[in-house]
Amino acid sequence: MGKLSFRKSRACEKDPLLGPSFESKPKWYRSRTVWLLLLFVAFFVGIAVFKLHELLNKSIENKLQATRLMSIATVNEEYLQKCAPQVTCDPNSKYRTINGSCNNVQNPTWGASMTPFYRYMDPVFSDGISKFRVQSDGSPLPNARTLTLTLFQNTSRVCDHKNNELLVPWGQFITHDVAFSPVNSVNSSFPDSLNHCLDVNPPADCEAIIKLFPDDPTYKNYNMTILKFMRLVTSANYSCPLAPVTVLDQNTHFIDASNVYGSNDKLANELRMYNGGKLKSNKIKNEEYCPQDPSKLPKNGNAGVIAFVAGDVNVNQNVAVGLFQNMYLRFHNYIAKKLQELHPTWADETVYQETRRIVGATVQIITYEQFLPIVLGEQYMQDYGLTNPTNYDPTLIVSVAQEFTSGAFRLLHNIVPAQLNFVSSNYTIYEVEEPSKLFLRPDSLIGNVDGLLRGLMETPGRESQSSYNDLITNIVIQLPSDSKTTNVTGFDLLSYDIQRGRDVGLPPYNKMRKLCGLSEAESFDDLSNHIPSEKIDLLKTFYSTVDDVDYYVGILLENKHNGSMVGPTGSCVIADSFYRFRNGDRFFYDVQNQPGSFTTDQINALRNITLSHIICVTSHLEHVQTDTFSLVDHIRLMKLKPSCDTYKIDLAAW
Ligand code: HEM
Numbered sequence: 305m306g307k308l309s310f311r312k313s314r315a316c317e318k319d320p321l322l323g324p325s326f327e328s329k330p331k332w333y334r335s336r337t338v339w340l341l342l343l344f345v346a347f348f349v350g351i352a353v354f355k356l357h358e359l360l361n362k363s364i365e366n367k368l369q370a371t372r373l374m375s376i377a378t379v380n381e382e383y384l385q386k387c388a389p390q391v392t393c394d395p396n397s398k399y400r401t402i403n404g405s406c407n408n409v410q411n412p413t414w415g416a417s418m419t420p421f422y423r424y425m426d427p428v429f430s431d432g433i434s435k436f437r438v439q440s441d442g443s444p445l446p447n448a449r450t451l452t453l454t455l456f457q458n459t460s461r462v463c464d465h466k467n468n469e470l471l472v473p474w475g476q477f478i479t480h481d482v483a484f485s486p487v488n489s490v491n492s493s494f495p496d497s498l499n500h501c502l503d504v505n506p507p508a509d510c511e512a513i514i515k516l517f518p519d520d521p522t523y524k525n526y527n528m529t530i531l532k533f534m535r536l537v538t539s540a541n542y543s544c545p546l547a548p549v550t551v552l553d554q555n556t557h558f559i560d561a562s563n564v565y566g567s568n569d570k571l572a573n574e575l576r577m578y579n580g581g582k583l584k585s586n587k588i589k590n591e592e593y594c595p596q597d598p599s600k601l602p603k604n605g606n607a608g609v610i611a612f613v614a615g616d617v618n619v620n621q622n623v624a625v626g627l628f629q630n631m632y633l634r635f636h637n638y639i640a641k642k643l644q645e646l647h648p649t650w651a652d653e654t655v656y657q658e659t660r661r662i663v664g665a666t667v668q669i670i671t672y673e674q675f676l677p678i679v680l681g682e683q684y685m686q687d688y689g690l691t692n693p694t695n696y697d698p699t700l701i702v703s704v705a706q707e708f709t710s711g712a713f714r715l716l717h718n719i720v721p722a723q724l725n726f727v728s729s730n731y732t733i734y735e736v737e738e739p740s741k742l743f744l745r746p747d748s749l750i751g752n753v754d755g756l757l758r759g760l761m762e763t764p765g766r767e768s769q770s771s772y773n774d775l776i777t778n779i780v781i782q783l784p785s786d787s788k789t790t791n792v793t794g795f796d797l798l799s800y801d802i803q804r805g806r807d808v809g810l811p812p813y814n815k816m817r818k819l820c821g822l823s824e825a826e827s828f829d830d831l832s833n834h835i836p837s838e839k840i841d842l843l844k845t846f847y848s849t850v851d852d853v854d855y856y857v858g859i860l861l862e863n864k865h866n867g868s869m870v871g872p873t874g875s876c877v878i879a880d881s882f883y884r885f886r887n888g889d890r891f892f893y894d895v896q897n898q899p900g901s902f903t904t905d906q907i908n909a910l911r912n913i914t915l916s917h918i919i920c921v922t923s924h925l926e927h928v929q930t931d932t933f934s935l936v937d938h939i940r941l942m943k944l945k946p947s948c949d950t951y952k953i954d955l956a957a958w
């Protein structure tokens with residue numbers, strides 16, 4: 305009894321509700337307490353159920369996103385049925401053709417250069433043919449530059465402390481392997497043909513130009529009134545008028561190093577030395593560079609003195625992609641020399657083709673083993689089947705998707721750095737360059753291959769975020785003073801990316817969201833599971849309904865998907881494209897039982913080649929980290945940067 309009262313008093317001390325005085329409370333008080341307790345419990349059970357529901361939904365959503373994205377477009381066969389040339393193939397050929405035809409024996413033009421981009425959804429044009437989409441209420445889509453200046457202004461410049469800047473030129477290098485969509489002007493930076501669009505009331509063909517407002521923070525200083533956005537060349541320019549308009553990819557759609565070798569026979573032949581299987585090169589100060597073509601020097605005077613020629617016409621676009629083009633030229637010639645030494649009797653043709661096969665395989669391996677896991681996240685890659693051995697499926701169309709090249713893959717423009725550092729062998733910066741100032745002027749590469757490589761590896765990347773660096777969105781290009789109407793022109797990469805989506809009639813964001821397995825939003829607020837609410841509030845001010853939001857605008861605003869650099873509606877298009885590039889390519893490096901298949905020993909040797917190997921054999925660098933894209937501090941973590949002598953390329957299996 306005494307014990308009991310002791311316990312009671314303790315309880316009382318701790319909790320007056322359970323103390324001796326409890327007994328003395330009136331009945332109504334007791335029942336109110338029970339109700340309160342019940343309410344309390346119900347509240348927590350409610351929260352638990354809600355959370356569980358949310359979790360379940362999320363996991364269903366994740367699952368859906370990892371199931372293959374299926375095209376619902378009806379236009380994919382149009383060009384191939386009406387205009388594709390007849391091709392005769394040698395199904396026993398061990399090597400890819402230069403233009404990519406005959407990869408798919410049943411459908412020989414699939415993936416070939418000069419064939420259309422693939423569509424996940426039919427294009428959307430307001431006239432069903434080529435005019436820009438309009439909003440649900442009939443109004444024009446919001447001005448692309450205004451969207452850039454309001455929705456995508458993040459000036460905090462967040463650094464990526466895990467990855468270095470090398471991701472950018474690699475991403476651009478593989479872009480230039482799979483895609484090239486030229487615009488309707490020989491000289492896209494200075495489209496004089498659009499000067500009539502400067503008029504106060506420009507004619508209808510100026511629909512695509514981007515109007516600038518008088519208060520534009522950059523361009524007001526130059527009295528610029530428009531950005532001269534040019535529309536892309538369509539199949540009509542190649543005697544195949546189609547409605548809706550259809551854009552042809554001028555490069556082979558496969559990941560086959562066509563940016564090294566060319567996507568048509570004429571260029572490929574021009575690039576070859578026809579001796580020892582090598583590619584032509586140019587020796588400058590005892591170093592090997594891509595050949596120089598004086599006829600490719602832009603005439604407008606903005607160019608320097610270097611204009612490389614390579615398999616892709618964009619080789620000179622900026623010095624970092626130029627670096628990779630030059631490294632790969634050196635790499636081809638390095639492998640060709642080794643193979644010829646191993647097989648002195650091999651003809652030039654055999655050495656060239658065998659080297660080309662090896663070089664193409666390294667681009668695939670680096671892309672799938674080193675690059676994509678960072679971009680898409682390892683888990684998502686696994687879920688999407690991108691880490692499995694290739695399972696060749698001849699029913700897959702490999703062609704690059706329009707939603708990929710004019711949309712999702714451009715998302716990585718958000719990691720393009722504002723500056724490039726050139727770093728000396730004692731790890732000090734000796735030069736800094738702004739890529740936005742040096743379009744088409746890769747001159748600084750000469751004598752600086754090592755310096756730029758070190759700079760790209762030693763500098764933290766830009767964290768992927770919903771903005772671009774502010775230099776690449778405010779480019780001002782000075783023209784030579786003798787130019788007819790104006791001596792200055794502007795270029796904003798982000799506004800161009802938004803406008804490009806409209807140019808090619810990309811379906812709006814909400815439709816692509818649904819195709820990617822997310823729920824179709826019924827109101828702007830339904831976007832809140834993937835887009836920050838303050839951005840949704842801004843979207844409401846620009847678009848009449850949630851169905852009108854541009855695909856590119858939506859995916860750039862999306863929060864990053866677990867462990868990836870992009871959101872769910874971007875990653876599903878990127879993942880599916882790389883799924884098709886792999887499993888629809890009969891010459892993919894690990895496909896078995898084809899005339900061009902590598903042996904198991906060769907595959908094992910190829911799998912050992914990383915980007916670090918390629919850097920080591922094409923430069924004079926002394927140390928390179930094994931994890932090529934990761935940021936490795938040379939002061940504290942030098943042990944993670946082995947000597948280049950350790951990166952051996954073993955060709956014994958050839
Ligand atoms: C210094 C770095 C880069 C610069 C200066 C740059 C610049 C450009 C420019 C000017 C265009 C044409 C825009 C238009 O008129 O539509 C373009 C297109 C494109 N860029 Fe980049 N880019 C860079 C890096 C990247 C990276 C890292 C990626 C992806 C990983 C990328 C993916 C693309 C794609 C997919 C296209 C469309 C290609 C086509 O269809 O022809 N770019 N870029």
Ligand SMILES: [Ca+2]
Pocket residue numbers: 481482483555556557558559560561562563
């Ligand atoms: Ca290609």
